[in-house]
Amino acid sequence: MKKCTLSLRERRRNQTAEEIQRTTLHLAESIGYEHVTAELIATEAGISVRTFFNYYPNKLAAAVGPEALFPDEAIAHFATGKGTLLDDAAQLMVDHMSSRSPEKSTIEIIIRLADKVPELARAFMDCSTALIRQLSSAIIERNQTIDPVTADLIARVIMLGFSAAIGAWSTDKDMTIDAAMEIFVNQLRSVATAIG
Amino acid sequence: MKKCTLSLRERRRNQTAEEIQRTTLHLAESIGYEHVTAELIATEAGISVRTFFNYYPNKLAAAVGPEALFPDEAIAHFATGKGTLLDDAAQLMVDHMSSRSPEKSTIEIIIRLADKVPELARAFMDCSTALIRQLSSAIIERNQTIDPVTADLIARVIMLGFSAAIGAWSTDKDMTIDAAMEIFVNQLRSVATAIG
DNA sequence: TCACCTTTTTGCATTGACTGCAAGTTATGC
DNA sequence: GCATAACTTGCAGTCAATGCAAAAAGGTGA
Numbered sequence: 001m002k003k004c005t006l007s008l009r010e011r012r013r014n015q016t017a018e019e020i021q022r023t024t025l026h027l028a029e030s031i032g033y034e035h036v037t038a039e040l041i042a043t044e045a046g047i048s049v050r051t052f053f054n055y056y057p058n059k060l061a062a063a064v065g066p067e068a069l070f071p072d073e074a075i076a077h078f079a080t081g082k083g084t085l086l087d088d089a090a091q092l093m094v095d096h097m098s099s100r101s102p103e104k105s106t107i108e109i110i111i112r113l114a115d116k117v118p119e120l121a122r123a124f125m126d127c128s129t130a131l132i133r134q135l136s137s138a139i140i141e142r143n144q145t146i147d148p149v150t151a152d153l154i155a156r157v158i159m160l161g162f163s164a165a166i167g168a169w170s171t172d173k174d175m176t177i178d179a180a181m182e183i184f185v186n187q188l189r190s191v192a193t194a195i196g
Numbered sequence: 197m198k199k200c201t202l203s204l205r206e207r208r209r210n211q212t213a214e215e216i217q218r219t220t221l222h223l224a225e226s227i228g229y230e231h232v233t234a235e236l237i238a239t240e241a242g243i244s245v246r247t248f249f250n251y252y253p254n255k256l257a258a259a260v261g262p263e264a265l266f267p268d269e270a271i272a273h274f275a276t277g278k279g280t281l282l283d284d285a286a287q288l289m290v291d292h293m294s295s296r297s298p299e300k301s302t303i304e305i306i307i308r309l310a311d312k313v314p315e316l317a318r319a320f321m322d323c324s325t326a327l328i329r330q331l332s333s334a335i336i337e338r339n340q341t342i343d344p345v346t347a348d349l350i351a352r353v354i355m356l357g358f359s360a361a362i363g364a365w366s367t368d369k370d371m372t373i374d375a376a377m378e379i380f381v382n383q384l385r386s387v388a389t390a391i392g
Numbered sequence: 393t394c395a396c397c398t399t400t401t402t403g404c405a406t407t408g409a410c411t412g413c414a415a416g417t418t419a420t421g422c
Numbered sequence: 423g424c425a426t427a428a429c430t431t432g433c434a435g436t437c438a439a440t441g442c443a444a445a446a447a448g449g450t451g452a
Contacts, residue, residue, distance in 0.1 A: 009399075009448080037437065048402050053439060085390055118325075126318055143390075150386045153360055157353050157387055164349055188391055190346045191353055194281055194339075196388030205419075205428075233408065244431050249410060 014066065017055050020045050021065040025109045028063065033117045060123040063110065067127060070134050071099045079141040086188055089158050090181040092135075093165075097177055108170040128159050135159065161188040210262065213251050216241050217261040221305045224259065229313045256319040259306065263323060266330050267295045275337040282384055284338075285354050286377040288331075289361075293373055304366040324355050331355065357384040 023045040027036045038059060042049040056062040070078075074095035081088035114121035136155035140146055146154075161184050169180035219241040223232045234255060238245040252258040266274075270291035277284035310317035332351035336342055342350075357380050365376035 013400095038439085039437085049438095050403070050440095051401055054401075058438075122318060122322055129314075146386075146390070149360060149364075150383055150390075153356060153383060154387050154390050156356050157391065160349060160352050160356070164345060168345075187346055187349060190342075191350050192388040192392030194342070194346075194350050195353065195384055196392050208419095209429090234410080235408080245409095246411095246432070247430055250430075254409075 016045075016047070017066045020047070020052060020055055020062050021106070024059070024062045025106065025113070028113055028117075029109060033063070033113060033120060060119060063113070063120055064123050064127050065102060065106070065110075067130060068096075068100045068102075069130055070096050074099065075134055075138050078135075079138040081142065085139075085142070085154075086158075086185045089135075089162075090185050093162055093184070094177055094181055104170060107166065111167055111170045125163065128163070132156055132159055157191070158188070161191070212241075212243070213262045216243070216248060216251055216258050217302070220255070220258045221302065221309070224309055224313075225305060229259070229309060229316065256315060259309070259316055260319050260323050261298060261302070261306075263326060264292075264296045264298075265326055266292050270295065271330055271334050274331075275334040277338065281335075281338070281350075282354075282381045285331075285358075286381050289358055289380070290373055290377055300366060303362065307363055307366045321359065324359070328352055328355055353387070354384070357387070 020041065024036065024041050027040060027044060036059065038052055039049050041059075041062065042052040045052070052062070070092060074092050077095070078088050078092040081091070083091075110120070110124060114124050132152070132155045135158060136148070136152045139151045139154055140148065164187060165180045165184035168183060169175050169177065216237065220232065220237050223236060223240060232255065234248055235245050237255070237258065238248045241248070248258070266288060270288050273291070274284050274288040277287070279287075306316070306320060310320050328348070328351045331354060332344070332348045335347045335350055336344065360383060361376045361380035364379060365371050365373065
C-alpha cells in the first residue's frame with residue numbers, strides 16, 4: 001500500500017520536526033537563544049547535526065517550526081463567505097488555529113522568546129508569507145473587481161491584526177480564541193476608521 | 197569647536213558606511229547576492245573585513261544601508277497636523293524621502309534585489325521598525341485617546357502602504373514622489389473601505 | 393525470507409559569517 | 423606637542439550551513 005508507506009514516513013517526519021522544534025524552544029528558554037547551537041539541539045534531540053539541517057534550513061526555522069498553511073476547506077469557505085470581510089477572516093483564523101498542531105503553550109513560548117530576540121520575531125512574522133499569499137488569492141476570489149496589489153495589502157493588514165490578537169491571546173491564560181478574534185475584528189475596525 | 201570635530205568624524209563615518217553599501221549593492225547586482233562575501237565587500241571597498249563588521253552587524257544590514265529615522269521637524273509636523281491622518285502621513289513620507297540620503301537609484305537597486313533575495317526583502321522591511329515606533333508615538337500625540345496597541349497597528353499599516361508605494365515609485369522612472377504618495381493614500385483608503 | 397530499491401541519516405571536510413582581543417593608527421581637545 | 427578618545431586592523435577562534443558519499447533504515451514484491 002503506497003498510501004500507508006508514505007503516511008507512515010510522513011508521520012515520522014512530522015514527529016521529528018516537532019521534536020526538534022520542542023527541543024529548540026526548550027533550550028532557548030533555559031539557556032537563552034543566543035547560546036543555543038545547532039550541535040546542542042541535535043544532541044538533545046537525539047539526531048546528528050547534519051540531520052538537523054535536513055529538517056530545517058536554519059536555527060530560526062527550527063524555532064518557528066514546520067510551516068503551516070490555511071486548511072483548504074477553511075480558505076474555500078472564506079473565499080465564498082457572505083459575511084463581512086473581517087468576520088469571515090476571523091472565522092478563517094479560528095479554523096486555522098484549531099486545525100493546526102502547535103498548542104497554545106508552544107505559541108506562547110515563541111512569542112515570549114520573540115520579545116527578547118528580534119530575529120526570532122522577524123522569523124515568526126516571516127512565516128506568514130505563504131498565508132498572506134493564500135489569503136490574498138481568496139480575497140480576490142471573493143471580490144473579482146479588487147486589484148491584486150490592494151488585495152495583497154489587505155491580506156497583510158489582516159495578518160498584522162491577527163498577529164496582534166494572537167499575541168494577546170497567547171499571554172492571557174483565560175482568553176479563548178473567540179474572544180481574541182473579537183479583539184482582532186474590533187481593532188482592525190478602529191484602524192479602518194482612523195485611516196478611512 | 198566641538199561641532200566641527202564631531203561633524204568631521206561623523207561625516208567620514210557616513211561616507212564609509214555609504215561606500216560600503218554602494219559596494220555591497222554593486223557586487224550583488226553583478227555577481228548575485230549569494231556570492232557576495234564579506235571579504236569581497238571589504239576588499240572592494242578598501243577596508244578590512246573587521247572594519248566592515250564595525251560598520252554593519254551583518255551583510256544584510258550593509259545592503260540596506262545606514263538606518264534612517266524620520267526627521268524631527270517632519271515628525272513634529274505630523275504629530276500636530278490638522279489634516280486627515282493619511283494626508284499628513286503622506287506629507288511625512290515626502291519629507292522623509294527628500295531629507296534622507298539614499299537616491300532613488302539606490303532604492304531601486306535594493307528593491308530589484310529584494311525581488312530575488314527573500315532575506316533581503318525581510319531585512320528591508322525590517323529596517324522600518326524604528327520608523328514604526330516613531331510613527332506610532334506621533335499618532336498617539338495626535339490623538340491622545342487612542343490606545344497604544346491600535347496606534348502601533350495603524351503605524352504598521354501605514355508603513356505597509358508606504359512600502360508598497362515606494363515599490364511602485366522606484367520601478368517607474370517617470371513617477372514623482374507626490375504621485376506615489378497619492379497612490380499610497382488611495383490604496384490605504386481602499387483597504388479601509390474593504391475592512392471597515 | 394531474501395534480494396532490491398528508495399528514503400533518511402550520518403560523518404567529514406569545507407566555506408564563510410561573525411566576535412573578542414590587543415596592538416597599531418589617526419583625529420581632536422587642550 | 424601631548425594625552426585621549428575614536429577608528430582600524432590582524433589574528434585566532436566559534437559556529438552556521440552545505441556538498442558529498444557511505445551507511446542504515448524502511449518498505450516492496452517474488
